[in-house]
Amino acid sequence: MATVRADKIYKIFGRHAKDVVTQLENGVSRDELQKQGATPAVINASFQVREGETFVVMGLSGSGKSTLIRTLNGLLPPTSGHVYVDDQDITTMPPKDIRQVRQNTMSMVFQHFALFPHRTIMENASYGLRVRGMDSSERREKGRQALELVGLKGWENHYPRQLSGGMQQRVGLARALAAETDVLLMDEAFSALDPLIRRDMQDQLIDLQHKLAKTIIFITHDLNEAMRLGDRIAVMRDGEIVQIGTTKQILDEPADDYVAQFVQDVDRSRVLTAGAIAEQITTIAPGSETSSTLELMRGADLGAVFVVDDALRLVGALSYAAAAQAAGRSERWIDGSVDRQVPTTPPEAPIVEVFEQAAGTELPVAVVKQDGTLLGALPRTALLRALGKQATSTNHQAQQGFQQPPAGAVQEAADV
Template sequence: MSARLEAEHLYKVFGRRPDQAVERLREGADREELRADGTTAAVIDASFSIAPGQIFVVMGLSGSGKSTLLRMLNGLLEPTAGRVLFDGQDLTALGDRELREVRAHKISMVFQHFALFPHRSVRENAAYGLEVQGVPRAERLKRAGEALALCGLAGWEDSWPDELSGGMQQRVGLARALATDADLLLMDESFSALDPLIRRDMQDQLLELQQSLKKTIVFITHDLNEAMRLGDRIAVMRDGRIVQTGTAEDILVRPADDYVSSFIQDVDRSRVLTASSVMDTDLRGDEADCACETATPDTPFNELCAISARLTHAVAVLDKDHELVGVVPRQRLVAFLGDEQHEPTPCVSPREGGEKVTAHA
């Protein structure tokens, strides 16, 4: 599958002689050396690709460069070096007018602060992106109403923004982005200003919408639990660089360095890990009864614990062809729950590392 969005060796440098600064970075200079010369390297050699329909989360602490990176993806900031490709089109090569057309029709942005017009109704706020596109009034109000209904705001169309709670105002911002039917949504700390319960509700809303809309989404956050919950793939940034990219399980099970390891210490692993990341693939005879209740590689960790509690032996993990690909002894589950620093051996399918074992369901 071809990528919907690609970043190729992106750099963003603020200050004097940015092109020279990029060359120095390529030659091995670090951020602090440039800062001493009055130059700030906000993003350094960032590369990734995002498949259609994927939620790609960029996370990092304040000052890591994640918001600057996001603004280069839709041309709000021009890269000092590197390219952004959207459906194969080089956005960095477009003129201002062409770039505005792309932003108006193909890329929508949802900001941290709701940015609603106080003198416009909820429906008119949701229709604003369509107004920019030049869509006739009747059509844009109809589409805005449909987007508001998708976001759980049916019945609030004629209200004013100050009559809505913070969570509801953020839903209007999301509806405004969805109404344009853009292929790509850029979400910059979109839920960070919300209370924890409302924030989780908005995460649920986004995941529910994604099930049907299948948008390509770049989501910026400093909250690791939010990243783990939303991201199909996650990029971890530090000091302007992407230090690791992978699934939530990749990052939890195989952190790239000590920085990532320290970052994930407080994550509730039981909400992220699945059978594939904890199973033992070193199969040695009858270690599990495959005639009893079994799991699949995608079985969530919490559900795996419940299955294990009902059995007197290890849980068999079967793939879609009912072939045994691993087992999960109870003591392995206990180890994962009790030792936050436990790192399992990377999983290798028996078909890659040994004879295929077929189980009969």
């Protein structure tokens, strides 16, 4: 597994780039420098992407996202600052070593599919391996596996023009996966797709990420997409990162008006996940005594507790009413009163999917990890509170003015 760290990255287009960095450091504004003909595309960007994390970079068109991601894999040398991939400083490496890192550690998925029109889907998917010098049978095998992962089994011998946009994008993803690199860089990889297919691709990426746990840096100008996919999100404005945080942090505490404007349009029920808003709940062991349990619940004013076993796996729930009734019947142990039909949800479920469950029960919905252990609970109050901060006004300003660069598709593929 690999980590990627950006340390005070500057990328200036135009002449006297190093001087421009000094001027920026001395407080001269970007606007002022632009008047003088320089383009500070990335200004003092620092962050560390953890192993297995999906780190999203979000911002309006022209904010510097593509420039930043291209410095991360060495396609563009930064004007100053350093990029570390697994603690190796790639900014000081000779070009041939950087190419090695690109081939072995970081793959890139581009917005405009970047497929070769006259090569088959299989040849496109395994292209990176050919460049690496892998023999043809091994290449085919890895290509086949990657195409299967993205749901394109059976299309190996077709050509890109025979595939829909969504399918072509999946070939781009398959090519990156076939390289089996730890790091995936995705620059607006889904932006050219229509909304339904885009959602589908997002779901597929989330699924793949569960299986593969890659370190992903994903660029988008769509905050909904950012929040669905990202473990953390970096918001860029005019070359600078203005905030880095989880979906919840960015929704609840936008760093400035720019971020707040983006946040207004977000459907909180779809981007906040059960795991993000789960609350702690008091748990007891199976075989607890009724009297002491009731006392505990009364003392802490608990409406319910969860029962978990030694391995923290959920056994059931006990409501205050059920505990009180058991005490009334003088039952010594709580086990007969435990409700084993507790509604559960995985942590990654958007909360919109939890409402129906919550409506059908008095108990909090249990948030349960894939291994069956309890992460927390969602009482109805938590769900309502999470929605409560939703802005009522709609502001579409933040979505205006997006223009995609022309499709330099094949050129981009050749860069890799």
